[in-house]
Structure formats: structure tokens, C-alpha cells
Amino acid sequence: MKYPASKPEQVHAARSHVKIYHLLRKTKIRNRLVTAFLILSIFPVLFVGIISFVRTYEDMEKKAVEYSRNISYQIVNNIGYILDNYIDKFERVALNSTILADIYNYELLKEYRQIEVENRVRYTLASIVGIGEGIDSMELRTPGGERFYYSYPISDEDIAHSRLLEEAGNKEGITWSVTQKEVDSDREIYIILAKKMQIQFEDEVTGYALMSIKREYLDQVSRNNNQDWDSYTVITDARGTIISHPDQGKILAPLDRLITMKIDSFEETKTVHEQQDNLFRINNESGTFLVSYAVLAKNGWRVINIVPYDTLMKSTMDNGLMTLFTVLLCIVVAVGISLIVTRSISLPVEHLITNMEQAGGGDLDIRIDENWSEVRDEFATLSKGFNDMVFRLKKLIDDVYRAQLKEKELEFLKKEAELNALQQQINPHFLYNTLEAIFWTAQLKGENEISEMVTALGDFFRTSINKGIEYITIDDEIKNVKTYVYLQKIRFGTRFSVEWNISRDIMQFRTIKLILQPIIENAIVHGIEGMENGGLIQISGYREGQRIVFAVNDNGKGMTADEINRLENFINNTEKDTGRSIGVKNVNQRIKLYFGNEYGITFISAEQQGTTVRIEVPVFESELLTDYPLGKYSSR
Numbered sequence: 001m002k003y004p005a006s007k008p009e010q011v012h013a014a015r016s017h018v019k020i021y022h023l024l025r026k027t028k029i030r031n032r033l034v035t036a037f038l039i040l041s042i043f044p045v046l047f048v049g050i051i052s053f054v055r056t057y058e059d060m061e062k063k064a065v066e067y068s069r070n071i072s073y074q075i076v077n078n079i080g081y082i083l084d085n086y087i088d089k090f091e092r093v094a095l096n097s098t099i100l101a102d103i104y105n106y107e108l109l110k111e112y113r114q115i116e117v118e119n120r121v122r123y124t125l126a127s128i129v130g131i132g133e134g135i136d137s138m139e140l141r142t143p144g145g146e147r148f149y150y151s152y153p154i155s156d157e158d159i160a161h162s163r164l165l166e167e168a169g170n171k172e173g174i175t176w177s178v179t180q181k182e183v184d185s186d187r188e189i190y191i192i193l194a195k196k197m198q199i200q201f202e203d204e205v206t207g208y209a210l211m212s213i214k215r216e217y218l219d220q221v222s223r224n225n226n227q228d229w230d231s232y233t234v235i236t237d238a239r240g241t242i243i244s245h246p247d248q249g250k251i252l253a254p255l256d257r258l259i260t261m262k263i264d265s266f267e268e269t270k271t272v273h274e275q276q277d278n279l280f281r282i283n284n285e286s287g288t289f290l291v292s293y294a295v296l297a298k299n300g301w302r303v304i305n306i307v308p309y310d311t312l313m314k315s316t317m318d319n320g321l322m323t324l325f326t327v328l329l330c331i332v333v334a335v336g337i338s339l340i341v342t343r344s345i346s347l348p349v350e351h352l353i354t355n356m357e358q359a360g361g362g363d364l365d366i367r368i369d370e371n372w373s374e375v376r377d378e379f380a381t382l383s384k385g386f387n388d389m390v391f392r393l394k395k396l397i398d399d400v401y402r403a404q405l406k407e408k409e410l411e412f413l414k415k416e417a418e419l420n421a422l423q424q425q426i427n428p429h430f431l432y433n434t435l436e437a438i439f440w441t442a443q444l445k446g447e448n449e450i451s452e453m454v455t456a457l458g459d460f461f462r463t464s465i466n467k468g469i470e471y472i473t474i475d476d477e478i479k480n481v482k483t484y485v486y487l488q489k490i491r492f493g494t495r496f497s498v499e500w501n502i503s504r505d506i507m508q509f510r511t512i513k514l515i516l517q518p519i520i521e522n523a524i525v526h527g528i529e530g531m532e533n534g535g536l537i538q539i540s541g542y543r544e545g546q547r548i549v550f551a552v553n554d555n556g557k558g559m560t561a562d563e564i565n566r567l568e569n570f571i572n573n574t575e576k577d578t579g580r581s582i583g584v585k586n587v588n589q590r591i592k593l594y595f596g597n598e599y600g601i602t603f604i605s606a607e608q609q610g611t612t613v614r615i616e617v618p619v620f621e622s623e624l625l626t627d628y629p630l631g632k633y634s635s636r
Contacts, residue, residue, distance in 0.1 A: 029346055037338030042331050049327040056319045064307050068231065068292040069279055072305045075233055076294040078221050083298050085133065086193065086213060087174065092128050093138060094197045094209040099124055103142050103207060104199050118148060125150035134217030136190060141165065141208040142199065154192060154210045156182040165208050168194035176299040178243045178252065181212060189215050189251060191243070215251070218244040231307040236260075238300040255304070258282050263293055263302060281309075352382060359386075364394040471594075474541065474548070475507040481516045481539070488524055496528050496535030503542045511548065511617050512594055518583030519552045519601075519613050527556030527611055543619065547599075550615040559605040567603060584613075591617060 093099065102117045109117060125138045129150060139149040145159040156162040162182055167175050177192045191213040199205045222233040222244055235244035240260035242250050254260070262280055279292040288309035293302050351368065358366045367390070368383040472480075478500075485498050520537065528535030538553040559567070571585040588601040595618050605611035 029342075029349060033342040033345060034338050037342070038335065041334035041338070045327050045330045045334070049323045052323050053320045056323070060319075064290055065279060065292075068290055068305045068307050071231070071233065072278070072292045072294040072303055075222055075305070076296060076303045079218065079235070079301075079303065080296060080298065082134070082217075082221065083296065086135065086211065087298065089128055089130075089135070090174070090193055090195070090209065090211050093125060093140070093211075094195060096124065096128070099140065100197075100199050103140060103146070103148065104205065106142065106146055107144060121148045122150050129211075134214045136212040136214050139208075139210040139212075140197065141210070143205060143207055152181075152186065152212075153183050154181050154190075154212050155194075155208070164192060164194050164210060168196055168208055168210075172196075174299075176237070176301075178215065178237065178241070191215050191218070215243065219246075222246075231305060231311070234304045234306065236302050236304065238302070240302075243301065256282075256284060258284055259291055259304065259306075262291070263304070266293075267295070348383070352386065355386065359390050364390055364397075366390060471510050472513045473507065474502075474509050474511055477511060477513060477516060478502055478507070478541075480513070481520060484517050485520065488521075492524065494533055495531060496524065496537055499536065499538045501538065501540040506541055506543050506548055509548060509619055509621055512590055515587050515591065515615060515617070516550060516552070518587050519550075519615065522584050523552055523554040523556070523611070523613070527554035529556065531556065546619050548617050548619055550617075551612055552615075553610060553612040555610040558607045558609045558611055559603070560607055564603050564605055571601060587615070591615070 099121055102121055106114060106117050121140065125140075125148075129135050129138050137149055137152040137154060139147060139154040141147055141155060141159060145157075147153060147155070147157065155164050159165055164175075164177060164179075164182060167177070174193050174195045177194070178189060179192060180187060180189055181192070193211040193213070195209050197207045197209045199207045218235055222235065223246075232246045233244070234242060234255060236242050236255050240255045240257075242253050242255055245251060259282060262282060266278060266280070278294060279290070281288065281290050283289075290307040290309060291304060293304040295302055355366050355368055367387050482500075489496075489498075516539070520539065523537050524535075527537070534555075536555045539550070540553075541548065541550045543549070567584075571588040573585075584601065591600050599616050599618060602614045602616075603611065604614065
């Protein structure tokens with residue numbers, strides 16, 4: 001569980017912050033800004049550069065590993081395909097019944113028939129072996145030593161002295177040798193396949209089949225699959241003797257002992273761990289190498305791909321140098337920008353300080369001159385403020401004397417304002433008393449309609465004045481408006497009628513007073529103006545989410561779009577005006593003042609189609625308006 005820091009610890013931390021703050025305040029702004037710019041620019045750039053170099057190195061190493069592994073398997077697949085083709089042709093020769101029959105009967109035939117057999121066997125071998133694909137020649141031997149071949153002989157003429165035939169006779173299946181032919185005239189190194197051949201199954205007569213393949217063909221296959229990274233591929237037999245190598249002088253030489261021992265170790269481990277990856281790194285006198293290998297299933301030969309780490313690191317170091325150059329360039333640019341930016345900040349500050357010192361010395365005519373159309377930063381604002389302050393200070397000093405002279409006049413105005421306030425309190429009582437007298441006079445004379453009008457007018461003014469309270473319930477607002485409509489109906493008679501559609505769900509909510517009466521008055525005076533009868537005013541009220549919406553619709557002459565724009569501009573203009581729709585403007589301004597600019601009045605109208613005035617206020621029930629702009633400063 002984590003406990004909050006104790007009070008002494010909080011005090012200590014606060015004091016540490018204050019010390020750092022004061023320490024920084026001992027340094028000039030420009031030095032602080034330069035230091036901050038350099039720290040905030042150099043460290044991120046260095047961090048990004050290091051991360052970029054490390055990631056590049058890792059990516060290059062992964063690519064080299066993947067490339068080396070893929071090359072090994074690709075060469076193995078290619079060589080495996082080629083060897084399968086060789087083995088297929090080799091077996092087709094060794095198992096060809098026509099060839100076996102001719103060889104078996106060869107010694108029993110007459111000389112001219114033997115020549116026919118020799119030609120027939122040679123042609124059959126030629127048709128099977130074909131041209132190209134690296135096959136040099138094919139040879140068949142009988143137990144008696146007779147030799148049939150295409151195109152050249154391979155084994156020693158004396159069957160008893162042939163090492164190739166001896167090895168083939170001591171082993172079941174195909175033997176693979178990388179050696180010279182046993183013919184003195186050919187000193188090239190070949191890949192030689194040899195195998196015992198069952199010439200006659202009933203008598204267990206056996207002979208030999210041999211095939212020589214040009215070793216250079218493997219070099220070509222290896223080179224075609226190795227074109228990047230300066231890597232190279234080596235093919236060895238199971239003992240580590242080199243069969244294929246880019247350096248022809250190393251053919252039949254033993255492979256590096258470290259590599260051979262590592263591969264042998266991997267192959268022994270594979271008997272237990274089948275998923276062992278055939279990839280490792282070695283260090284010898286020639287350097288560091290990344291080695292991957294694969295084994296040919298046909299003969300146990302090993303295809304080894306070797307990538308010098310110098311090649312891998314060269315590409316990585318090139319990228320590292322490029323990253324370092326970029327980092328240094330970014331640092332130089334950051335330093336230059338920081339000096340320019342800090343200079344643009346420190347110079348105006350120094351200039352402002354100099355002018356303030358002069359103003360403090362009593363020179364109130366000092367001014368900071370700038371090209372204000374081009375300079376728009378905070379210092380321009382400070383400079384304008386300084387100029388304005390000095391001007392006002394000088395003007396204030398000049399006005400002090402005049403202010404003293406006007407003191408008596410201000411005292412008189414104060415008393416006059418107090419008198420006006422008292423009069424505002426007296427006038428409503430005088431109005432109520434006068435209306436009361438008119439009411440009883442009308443009652444005594446039996447003028448009931450006059451009495452009702454006076455009563456309605458008194459109720460209307462009482463709600464309007466309401467002892468200075470600005471907000472009422474919607475229920476009271478509707479009652480007040482109905483009173484006003486009653487008075488207007490008496491005045492206008494049957495020229496208009498009113499339809500009410502006020503939702504009972506909104507009656508308990510509050511709003512500011514007198515927001516409907518000016519709108520209805522405007523509809524009567526301007527909306528149905530000129531109509532002798534048939535005027536209709538529809539008044540509705542309902543809730544939309546967190547808003548109360550009142551709509552006052554008339555079927556009068558309506559307004560054009562241009563008239564609507566002018567009217568909306570008028571009621572949204574805060575400057576004082578006199579003229580048409582002053583009451584509507586007052587309602588709109590009071591709503592925005594009390595509740596915010598998102599509320600107020602909007603108009604929907606078209607010529608000869610009537611006008612709808614939409615009034616929007618918020619939903620609230622509280623005694624206070626503390627959630628709204630004016631209410632934040634008032635507790636009505």
C-alpha cells in the first residue's frame with residue numbers, strides 16, 4: 001500500500017523546488033533558454049540516433065542470418081534436385097534390361113557381334129545420359145573386366161587395380177567419390193558415382209556401373225545462389241573434405257577445423273534436439289564469420305554458407321556514420337535556431353527594461369517604437385501596454401487636479417442617484433394605489449369590464465415589477481402573458497385569436513420574467529398589422545432535452561430573408577438602439593446575459609406565410625442561477 005507523503009516531506013520538496021526556481025532566476029533569460037533548447041534538442045536526437053544505430057545493427061544481423069540460412073537451404077534444394085536427376089539416370093542405366101542382357105552375353109558372342117553390342121550399349125548410354133547437365137561420362141564393367149563407356153572411361157583398365165570398383169564392391173548402394181578418374185590422360189577432379197550392378201539375377205552375376213560428373217557444375221550452382229553480402233558457399237563431404245569452394249586451390253583440402261567440429265557437434269546434438277538451428281558464429285585468424293549449413297540426405301555432404309562479419313559490419317557502420325552525421329547536423333541546426341530564437345526574446349526584454357528604467361526616472365514621454373504591422377508577439381503586446389501605461393500615467397497625473405475640482409459635482413450626482421432610487425420604490429406603490437382607486441370607482445358605478453381591465457393591468461404590472469426579482473416560474477410567466485393577452489383582446493376585439501399549447505411538464509421550471517410578452521406584442525402589432533379579422537397567434541411551450549422552447553407563431557404578412565437578417569443583426573447587437581422591436585432585442589439580450597450565448601431568439605418566416613419566433617432557455621428549478629453567466633456573480 002502506498003502512503004501519502006508526510007507534511008515535513010511535502011515541505012522539504014516544496015523548498016527544493018523553490019531553491020531550484022531561485023537558482024534559475026539568478027541566470028539570465030537568454031542563458032536559461034539556450035540551455036533548455038540544447039537539452040531538449042540534443043538529448044532526444046542522441047537518443048534517437050543511438051536507438052536507430054542499434055536497431056539498424058540488429059536488423060542487418062537478422063537479415064544476414066536469414067539470408068545465410070535461406071542460401072544454404074536453397075543450394076541444398078538445387079543440388080538435391082540435380083543429384084536426384086543424376087541418380088535417376090544412373091539407376092536407369094544400371095537397371096536397363098537391354099544393357100544387362102547385352103553385357104551378360106558379350107563374352108559368348110563372335111567378334112563382329114561384340115562390335116554391334118558395344119555400339120548398341122554406347123548409343124543406349126548416350127540416349128539416357130543426354131547432353132549437358134554436368135554429366136561427363138558413363139561406364140559399365142562386367143565381372144570379367146570388359147568395359148563399356150560413353151563418352152570416356154572412368155575406372156582402371158585392370159579391374160583388380162581399381163580403387164573405385166573396390167569401394168563400390170564393399171558397399172551396398174551408391175558410393176560417392178570426389179577424385180580423379182583412374183585414367184592417366186585425365187587429371188581433372190570429378191564427382192564419381194559407383195555401384196554394384198546385378199547383371200544376371202539367377203546366377204548372381206554382378207558388374208559395376210560408374211558415372212562421372214563435372215565438379216565445376218556444383219561451383220556454378222553455388223555461385224548463382226550467392227550474389228550478396230560478399231558471402232560464399234562451401235560444399236564438403238561428411239569428413240570435411242572440400243568439394244566446392246570459390247578458391248579452386250582448396251578443392252579436396254580439409255575445411256577449417258573449427259567449422260567442421262562445430263557442425264559435427266550440431267549433428268550429434270540433433271539426435272536429441274531435432275529443432276537445433278544450423279547456424280553459429282566462429283572466430284579464427286581470418287576474422288569473424290556467420291556460418292549456416294544444411295546436409296544433403298543423399299550422400300551426407302554438407303552445404304555451408306559463410307558470411308564475413310566485416311561485410312555485415314561495413315553496411316552497419318556506414319549506416320551508423322550516416323546516423324552520426326545526421327545527429328551532428330541536427331545538433332548544429334538546433335544550436336543555431338536556439339541562438340536565433342533566444343536572441344529574438346532577450347533583445348525585446350532588454351529594450352523594455354531600458355525604457356522602464358527611463359520611465360522610472362521620470363521621463364513619461366518615453367515610447368517604444370516598433371513596426372506594429374509586422375511585430376505581433378507577446379513583446380509587442382507588452383510594448384503597447386507599456387506605451388499605454390506611460391500615457392495613462394501621465395494623463396492621470398494631469399487629471400488629478402481636475403478630479404479634485406469635480407469632487408463636489410460628483411457628490412451632487414451621487415445624491416441625485418439616491419433620490420432616483422427612492423423614486424423607483426415610490427412609483428410602483430403610487431401606481432398600485434391609483435389602480436386600486438380606479439377599480440373601486442368602476443365597481444361603484446357598475447363598470448365590471450373596466451374593473452376586470454384594471455385588475456388585469458395591476459396583476460401584469462405587479463408581475464413585471466415583482467420587487468426587483470428577475471426570475472419566476474414558467475407557470476407565473478404564462479399567467480402574466482395570458483393577462484396581457486386578455487388586455488389586448490379587449491383593445492383589438494375580434495381581429496385576432498390565440499391558441500395555447502403549453503406542456504404541463506415545464507410549468508415548475510424557472511425562467512427570467514417577461515420573455516413572452518414583448519414577443520406576443522410584436523406579433524400583434526407587426527404580425528397581424530392591417531388584418532381586420534382572422535388573425536391567429538399560436539403560443540406553445542415544450543421541453544427539448546435540457547432546453548425549454550417557446551414558439552410564438554402568427555399568420556401575418558411575414559418577412560423576407562433580408563428582413564430576417566436585419567432583425568437578427570439588430571437584436572444580437574449589444575449597442576443601445578431605439579426603434580422597432582426594442583422589446584424583442586431586450587428579451588434576447590437578457591436571455592444571453594443570464595444564460596449564455598447558446599440561448600436566445602431565432603426567427604422563421606417567409607412573405608405572406610406568417611412568422612414563428614423561437615425562444616430557447618435552459619431547464620432549471622433552483623432558486624439560484626449559479627450555473628449561468630450572470631448567476632456566477634449574483635445570488636438572486
